[in-house]
Amino acid sequence: MIGEIIAIGDELTCGRIINSTSALAARELFLAGHQVVAMHTVGDSVKQIGDVLKQAISEADFVIVTGGLGPTTDDLTNEAVAAALHRPATLNQELLARIRAQPWGDACHKQSLEKLAWLPEGAEVLNTKAQMSGHVLVHDAVPVFFLPGVPSQAARLLTETVLPRLAVRKVTAMRLYRTVGLSECEINRRLVELEQDGSTSIGYYPAGGEVHISLSMTENGADSDFNRADQCIRTALSDWLYGTDQESLAEAVGKLLRAQNLMLATAESCTGGLISSKITAVSGSSEWFTGGVVAYSNHLKEVLLAVDQDLLRSHGAVSGPVAEAMAMNLAERTGADITVAVTGIAGPGGGSEEKPVGTVYIGLFFKNQVRSIHHHFCGSRNEIQEMTATIALDLVRRELLEK
């Protein structure tokens, strides 16, 4: 079915809050086989809410409205529905009784909550037991679902009450392919032939130092088309593909380390702990990650990693020899099987003509061998740190693939 999503709130239209509720609803609907053709966000205004609601009802098979249902004066969704759809608010006795029976909150608080028992004429409550009960109104044969704006509350009502009410055509197959090392353009070139085929559709998304590719089945597609496209993509992406769907690069590295029974350690200068925090975001990473050093200052490179002072002076902290010394000495100190070390200039300050902002060296130690690679990244401080972390993790992954 074709759907539209409307999010309501001044906190969204003035950019104070990023709208994650609509994204969450869109994802659930997509995975259930529906197509969201448009998402709208309007502020706390009866006129704006009414206008966008009427238009969505005229265009879509169903509409999801989130936000503006709370007890405070800036919650205007019901007023907008009353005015735009000629559905005056009516008191729902069941909800009222439940609010009055709540064991918590003082009288004043309860009184403000009674506003939640007023629903548009003809609305049906979605879940009388939920904190925010939600409701559905069928207008001009189009079901309009009203959900709270809080993501977790909306998500629960959506999966438990909305999706079961929407007739499902066919679950849409979708897969995300995650790569490091190929440009978006090069991937596009490799997959362009597949795009001609109308049975699947492909999207390209740069994400930090990675590129993600989505494959989804179109209305005309069959499972066999999807599987064939999947094979084509895997062949085209080769070992630049590190994982699919929600798998992070650190998780992919962890899988390889665990399979080979190896422990990893990290030594970070310009990334300042970003690599290790990506690693330890993975549950169970203690099985394959022992820890490391954030050697941000030169002093710490000396005292924690025993990098030679002369080496630092002659080559500079941002250099291949220092990256290699960091990796090698870390392995010696920690007993880790494989170590990766980064040193670079994340900016905005600290660059020079010889070593501009974005200059990064990554050292890798494995099986008694150490080597380093040089990169130059463009972007903001945070972008340079992100790309450095990605390339460093990918270097470990490739090393483990080769063995």
Add this chain to the structure above:
Amino acid sequence: MIGEIIAIGDELTCGRIINSTSALAARELFLAGHQVVAMHTVGDSVKQIGDVLKQAISEADFVIVTGGLGPTTDDLTNEAVAAALHRPATLNQELLARIRAQPWGDACHKQSLEKLAWLPEGAEVLNTKAQMSGHVLVHDAVPVFFLPGVPSQAARLLTETVLPRLAVRKVTAMRLYRTVGLSECEINRRLVELEQDGSTSIGYYPAGGEVHISLSMTENGADSDFNRADQCIRTALSDWLYGTDQESLAEAVGKLLRAQNLMLATAESCTGGLISSKITAVSGSSEWFTGGVVAYSNHLKEVLLAVDQDLLRSHGAVSGPVAEAMAMNLAERTGADITVAVTGIAGPGGGSEEKPVGTVYIGLFFKNQVRSIHHHFCGSRNEIQEMTATIALDLVRRELLEK
């Protein structure tokens, strides 16, 4: 001026990506005194893009369009503009020359980039030097700004080229207050009187271990109302308030360290580098942060931080004495003036009845004194890591406030 924002991309309408670019644009526009009345998101469809664009032009004083400008085949914004506004794509020679002169990328890559030199008839390039140059088209006297979908690229073009072109009415006063340590309810209780006043409006937003409070002036408000409300909020929040607007907790800590000419070091177990990565995300943090150790395994707590094996055995790695030893020994090894150490169980595995998931100890060393605090956090692994990092940074902040 009244504006609308349109975001384009299947990755948004199928919920794979949360739309942060529109929120970012809305925020910048709001702060510059404009009113965003509606935000729309449509997929990669020439028809959908065209329809929503025509409607926005008929309603608003200006329109911002983000996404669909890239080099790949699913980037359809220009095609949609050509079809809907009868503005065929024309080749911009300046952009073409610049793309061809780029020192990086192979021939194939450059050729695909040449797509970026085709703009709708009558469009003016916003920044010829930026990687994604953006453009503006004045249609029916309404300026339509086309920006890349990548948040950092869009933000830069917006502030540098779009805002200066939009006539400003009156800058809307808005301020965000960032706190650690008070619950949302308690803050609400402290500020509820201020809410009665119609000249300003207040919003509450929990964010990880922090709570942010927004203050904005309403249409009826004057600068004096805003300043009075600002004073009330600062008094009510006292030293739970660590900063305003975009200032991060790590930045607030850095300011105090720099003012007192102190160097910080971190020793992290369960946060695995998250604290140091938050610190080193701040430009210039090398002035007040020397680095530290990610002592994820017990082995590294011993070899890098000289934590006594007996101490680990008798109290367990997750304990006050171990947190204190980590902080104290780190100070000794690094020479840092103040050190913070965390050890805990982020889960989902590793918990016990005595020390359930969420148990965290934070050690603090300063001026020859060491102490530790105990916390129990609820939530997912990542939430526990985030809250631990926030509380650890806040502990440093409070220590520096007291001296």
